[in-house]
Amino acid sequence: MELIDQIDRSNIPEHIAIIMDGNGRWAKKQGKPRVFGHKNGVKAVREVTEGCAELGINYLTLYAFSTENWNRPKIEVTALMTLLVETIKSEVKTLNKNNIRLETIGNTEALPEKSKKALRNAIAETKDNTGLCLILALNYSAKWDIMQAVKSIAQKVEDQSLHADSITESDFESALSTKNIPDPELLIRTSGESRISNFLLWEIAYAELFFTSVLWPDFTKEHLAKAILDFQNRERRFGKTSEQVQ
Numbered sequence: 001m002e003l004i005d006q007i008d009r010s011n012i013p014e015h016i017a018i019i020m021d022g023n024g025r026w027a028k029k030q031g032k033p034r035v036f037g038h039k040n041g042v043k044a045v046r047e048v049t050e051g052c053a054e055l056g057i058n059y060l061t062l063y064a065f066s067t068e069n070w071n072r073p074k075i076e077v078t079a080l081m082t083l084l085v086e087t088i089k090s091e092v093k094t095l096n097k098n099n100i101r102l103e104t105i106g107n108t109e110a111l112p113e114k115s116k117k118a119l120r121n122a123i124a125e126t127k128d129n130t131g132l133c134l135i136l137a138l139n140y141s142a143k144w145d146i147m148q149a150v151k152s153i154a155q156k157v158e159d160q161s162l163h164a165d166s167i168t169e170s171d172f173e174s175a176l177s178t179k180n181i182p183d184p185e186l187l188i189r190t191s192g193e194s195r196i197s198n199f200l201l202w203e204i205a206y207a208e209l210f211f212t213s214v215l216w217p218d219f220t221k222e223h224l225a226k227a228i229l230d231f232q233n234r235e236r237r238f239g240k241t242s243e244q245v246q
């Protein structure tokens, strides 16, 4: 029996977040330029998005471009932005066919105009879809998000529309770019690295972490199934004792 068929459909994570890592190493292994790895990374994005939609997962967040990625060689940054625009434009039809809604988190205002336009159009064209919500983290870092949330809350305190004493977790969450998105229950990172790399720091407080040595372009629906099965075999205690949650 395939792994995907072993999944308990009544205990599916509502939100999966993925740090897609290893495109560069995948390309290098074949003596190809890094961009070749990113192009093949898009195939894995398609495969995993389809897998999540089929399994009835509600939210999938992909770390597509971090704030720190601007520090890569200019040629790679340009290639990644071009790939993003091309992929988004060519996939809108498929997103609609599969009832998938596109959203973004991160400082998208600072992206190149072409990228912003492609994103705006794709978001508008898929906004009424009710199935999987595919969230691309673009020009995103958790510290950036936390800082902009702190500033917007500080502004409210300065305007006297909010009292410092009465700030709640929910006020803070409403100021993050992940507002209205439930916290991820499962975070996957590929390529053998065991780091969070400034991704969703607030939101993963109780997420189960799954690290795999598979490089992102090689990641398939079966690997996704393996991560979900692992998640389903863990006991999620949220600070309680094992007896309390059984």
Ligand code: FPP
Binding pocket: 020, 021, 022, 023, 024, 025, 026, 038, 039, 041, 042, 045, 062, 063, 064, 065, 069, 083, 084, 087, 088, 136, 191
């Ligand atoms: C990490 O591999 C990957 C990225 C920084 C970019 C991920 C982008 C894509 C998969 C393509 C575009 C995505 C969409 C959603 C259209 P790495 O380059 O850090 O690999 P390395 O660690 O082996 O060098």
